[in-house]
Amino acid sequence: YLTKNNLLLDYSAPGADFVWYNFDNTPPNKTITTPIYFNTTEGPHTLYLYANNTYGNVSDNVTFAVDENKFKIHYGKWRGSNKGSSTNFNLSSYEDIQNLSNVILEHTGWGKIEFNEAINLTDDENPSDDKVNISANINISDNRIEINSIALPNFNKAATLRLYNLTLVAPVRILRDGSVCSSTICTEGDYSGGTLIFNVTQFTVYSAEEIPSENGVPPT
Structure with a gap:
């Protein structure tokens, strides 16, 4: 990304009772109920997203980088x-x-x-x-x-x-x-x-x- 501010975390987790995430596998975990905008820092990052219900937990992750000088x-x-x-x-x-x-x-x-x-x-x-x-x-x-x-x-x-x-x-x-x-x-x-x-x-x-x-x- 070209900016570290107001990045969109959009997701779909049908049937989930709880959804939470963290950055770079580092606490704290943050609970969310709808898509959000977030701020981060320059450099590479991995966002981890988790969801659970009575059947158990699922997770996914995406790796991205922020370089405000690239363009x-x-x-x-x-x-x-x-x-x-x-x-x-x-x-x-x-x-x-x-x-x-x-x-x-x-x-x-x-x-x-x-x-x-x-x-x-x-x-x-x-x-x-x-x-x-x-x-x-x-x-x-x-x-x-x-x-x-x-x-x-x-x-x-x-x-x-x-x-x-x-x-x-x-x-x-x-x-x-x-x-x-x-x-x-x-x-x-x-x-x-x-x-x-x-x-x-x-x-x-x-x-x-x-x-x-x-x-x-x-x-x-």
Whole structure:
């Protein structure tokens, strides 16, 4: 893992009366009843999980390592009070982030990106620098969703986009870099309640506008 804080211990123990765990086979044992988040230290660890009922005890273990210097993911913009359902990358291992599915970035006031393809976070413009700056290169703001696909070619993937709190009068159309987006790249879904949903095959800057009427009078 890339962080020692807030790691998820998720487990399934149907039929168990008690479940407990420890780290590195060292007391104390800690009883749990639901999945939990835990903190640990850098280096290798083994987590031991135990369960029992009237039929006896069972156990399992998993070995993992924490190295906070192995790869840095800068995504503070997507961890604040407006993060919505944004992916918490710190919950994924280094192996997982090289083929991470269902990545979501959201600002609850402005919009949302749901990637429809797996992303290798380590394969950005400079894969050898052991870091990726998502905050600096992805922007969701008022009627605007933008990814710097030069800095983040690994995020230049098909995605479903949502623009929130639009005040546009229907019908609307999607803009790519300020021009009407081709139907080969953008596929419009639904526009209602101020939210526009559409799909794109690649990234740059996307926004929306009202469709002008033929006689120059705005639609009513």
